[in-house]
Amino acid sequence: MSSSGASGSDSCNVSGDATNEESDLSSYPLWKYVVKGDKMSGGGSNYTWQCKFCKQIKSGSYTRVKAHLMGLAKESRQPKRPPLPSQSLSSETSLSPTSYAKKRKSDNPITKAFDIKARNNLDAEIARMFFTGGLPFNLCRNPNYISSYNYAATNNIPGYKPPGCNKMRTTLLIREKENVEKLLEPIKATWREKGVSIVSDGWSDPQRRPLINLMVACEVGPLFLKVVDCSREVKDKDFIASLLNDAIEEVGDDKFVVQILTDNAHNCKAAGELIEGRYPHIFWTPCIVHTLNLALKNICNAKNVSNNEEVYDECHWITEVHGDALFVKNYVMNHSMSCHAKEDETS
Structure with a gap:
């Protein structure tokens, strides 16, 4: 029989073979809550059917019937939005004596x-x-x-919607990059006149990944070039020299580069010698801060050995002060309440 509860455009032939319906009910019990119609063309187990509760005519397999009856349809899977705190408070206090x-x-x-x-x-x-x-x-x-x-x-912007994920990571990101490059053009224009120094420094991020920063320093100010992840690389002299060479080429002309600055590690010093051999007008300069750091580290860790007795007698108090300061630092960093108290004092 044809459905009489639906309009002509939504009507379908929901009559079926009684024998087939009885055999389906044993394996698929939810068929009894719909009026099963003709099998749809194209193969598969898709039928036209009409729900006995809402009288809607739909098409699909038994899984679609189950989803419809159990409220698992796409439109019902949307999470309910809870009310805002101000809305909840207003509804709760509406019946109170002080409302x-x-x-x-x-x-x-x-x-x-x-x-x-x-x-x-x-x-x-x-x-x-x-x-x-x-x-x-x-x-x-x-x-x-x-x-x-x-x-x-x-600013009154009627109908404004915030940018989506795709626009944020494509159009807006590209636009902001172009804007930053445009703002850096006045700095890059001074490189030809005064020359630049390329500075590299190695460090580790919170995930313990070894990184190398490459920057360009000039009279106007420093400019960040890039950061290189060296997790799968051997930081030997050839690798560091290749990074410095790429930075020199990225500047645009090797004649603009006056010197390169790295720390005093053996691989960095050897890489600097390779750069000096490739570019005779560029010289390598060790980092003065790293030099002082190594010197102070040796002073603070004075060892009492046979050939160092005199120096140890004069400088062993520095080692003791350094140990006490290190203990206090570790205590503060490992106790959150102490960190919060320190932040309150400095803010």
């Missing part, structure tokens, strides 16, 4: 003038974005975070 007084207080001219309710709702929306996205609270101190909301508050 009338609070309502009068919220209806005063000052509250309406500053639109306190809308401000509270916006604060709750921003806070929920932080909580659900796992964003660090320090992001609130970012000046760009503050300026973005200030711009939105002072």
